Amino acid sequence: MADGKGQMMWGGRFAATPSAIMEEINASLDIDRRMAEEDVAGSRAHADMLAEMAILTADDNSAIQTGLDQVMEELRDGTFPFRRELEDIHMNVEARLKELIGEPAGRLHTARSRNDQVVTDFRLWTRRALERTGALVTALQAALVRRAGEHAASIMPGFTHLQTAQPVTLGHHLLAYVEMLERDRSRILDCAVRLNECPLGAAALAGTSFPIDRDMTAEALGFARPMANSMDAVSARDFALEALAALSIAATHLSRLAEEIVLWTSPQFAFALLSDAWSTGSSIMPQKRNPDAAELVRAKSALITGHFLALQGAVKALPLTYAKDLQDDKRLTFEAFDTFDLCARAMTGMIETITFNTDTMRAAAAKGFSTATDLADWLVRELGLPFREAHHVTGRIVALAEARGCDLADLPVADMQGVHADITPDVLGVLTVEASAASRMSYGATSPVRVAEQVAQWQQRLRLE
DSSP, X not given: OBOTTSOBSSGGGOSSXXXXXXXXXXXXXXXXXXXXXXXHHHHHHHHHHHXXXXXXXXXXXXXXXXXXXXXXXXXXXXXXXXXXXXXXXXXXXXXXXXXXXXXXXXXXXXXXXHHHHHHHHHHHHHHHHHHHHHHHHHXXXXXXXXXXXHTTTOEEEEEETTEEEEEEEHHHHHHHHHHHHHHHHHHHHHHHHHTOEEOTTOTTTTOOSSOOXXXXXXXXXXXXXXXXXXXXXXXXXXXXXXXXXXXXXXXXXXXXXXXXXXXXXXXXXXXXXXXXXXXXXXXSOTTOOBOHHHHHHHHHHHHHHHHHHXXXXXXXXXXXXXXXGGGGHHHHHHXXXXXXXXXXXXXXXXXXXXXXXXXXXXXXXXXXXXXXXXXXXXXXXXXXXXXXXXXXXXXXXXXXXXHHTOOGGGSOHHHHHHXXXXXXGGGGGGOSHHHHHHHOOSTTOOOHHHHHHHHHHHHHHTTOO
């Protein structure tokens, strides 16, 4: 916690140094050093503003800016001398600046506190992370759209309760995740809009007596405006909570897709095959192809949710304004973003390279009397039966086909007429899985025509070739 000359950075009040354990629990450099460039950017803007308001001399500001140039160069080339005893990245930058330029460095902290400095850096980092995450979600959407285009007419079973329900197209199924991810992307980018207010200038909690220009620093750092309440500015972490909540929802969608991949690649389903790049083997069973990447995405989504809950737990009982509990907000947020980044990239790789067994999918779609609803709809449309009566008639025909050990399309029309005499051979035209899927022409439905339209719209929205 001392500067380069052994002087405590905040120690004027204290006669003794902290214990080694206190230094260990108090230090956050290993985590918040990731905000080094944000810290330098915030210091640049603050120094320029102080000079503009004649709180700093032009010479002092010039020295500070030159020193910060060197600090940034050292950070980028890996030569910056990080020292854990200085607690955090903010003290490290200030101490290094003092080593480089001497006395003017001590004036940089005028009219600011670590409280507003830290949360300014944190907001800058989170804003950038949200933009990066939005791009990762878009990349996964693009992969799904491309595969949906390839399989706009590929038939597979649609499920409810994991039981065969109705035939759908694989393209339609994949586009469902594109829609989910679009809502995720919207939430993620919306977080960036809401967090884009600048805490700098709130100082410790009450503002400052110096005549600062908070609009100037907010604009310099790309914020829409300065935060309106200094106590809220230093204590608010809802921007991080909102970001982690959005990541948690998005990770849940990744997990659902991962679960489907696990099912589809099992021998029992045999709907798909993961490439070697995204599969692993067994140490004892040479025949195994394990979908470990999908399983890990499924598991890691829970870690992201856990980090959201941990941060919420840390914040929920804090009185205004700052408390040291908030030191762990960065670790939880950084780890959540890192985990989501990894999961999104892995999922994109799996979707880009997975091979779909369309014949197996089509055969599975024909099982389980998946066209029963089409039969009921035909009875309503062609014979004028009320739907409830048509449902009953269809149920009896399904039971008959089940007893005969055949699918609906293979049941003789004469047998159907034994249930309802007005049924004609025309009914056979709606009982294939292809006819079933093709008949679903309502907006947002599974017809290959509608899927192709949606793929084209998504290609345009995502600017895909």
